[in-house]
Amino acid sequence: YPRDTTKAIELYVKSGELGCVEAYEDLGTIYTIGRGGVTINKKKAQYYLELAAMKGNVGARHNLGYWEIQAGNHDRAMKHYMIAAKAGLDMSLESLKDGFKMGYITKDEFADTLRAHQKSTDEMKSDQRDKAARLAFLSGRET
Numbered sequence: 001y002p003r004d005t006t007k008a009i010e011l012y013v014k015s016g017e018l019g020c021v022e023a024y025e026d027l028g029t030i031y032t033i034g035r036g037g038v039t040i041n042k043k044k045a046q047y048y049l050e051l052a053a054m055k056g057n058v059g060a061r062h063n064l065g066y067w068e069i070q071a072g073n074h075d076r077a078m079k080h081y082m083i084a085a086k087a088g089l090d091m092s093l094e095s096l097k098d099g100f101k102m103g104y105i106t107k108d109e110f111a112d113t114l115r116a117h118q119k120s121t122d123e124m125k126s127d128q129r130d131k132a133a134r135l136a137f138l139s140g141r142e143t
Contacts, residue, residue: 005036016051024052025060032063042067058084062092074104082113088120 009030015023028049034040046067052060065080078099084092093114100110 021052021055021057024048025057058087058089078105085113086116
């Protein structure tokens with residue numbers, strides 16, 4: 001099928017406006033790497049990643065941290081990574097570990113983020129177990 005990149009971008013924007021934060025994250029990625037023949041545009045990439053991050057998308061938050069690292073704004077990058085790691089994103093926790101080793105965050109900041117990350121991942125695991133139990137109950141199976 002031929003690709004209509006302009007139409008695809010219009011649909012991503014409309015999806016974002018309708019509340020699909022993943023669409024904004026995808027737009028950020030499209031403009032970051034030039035996917036689909038789109039010209040790389042750092043300003044547009046950052047704009048869409050910021051929209052997604054403000055609406056709670058942790059992947060976009062992590063990518064903003066990456067942009068800040070590239071710009072030499074280590075403090076801002078670490079703040080983005082901390083938010084994403086506290087929400088349970090392993091990739092951001094790894095970036096923070098590197099930031100801690102380089103002295104960009106304190107031991108207390110890293111420890112606090114690590115505790116919040118663990119709590120977040122524990123809650124996700126618990127939600128998954130609860131959902132599985134409900135599905136098993138509804139289907140008449142024992143867990």
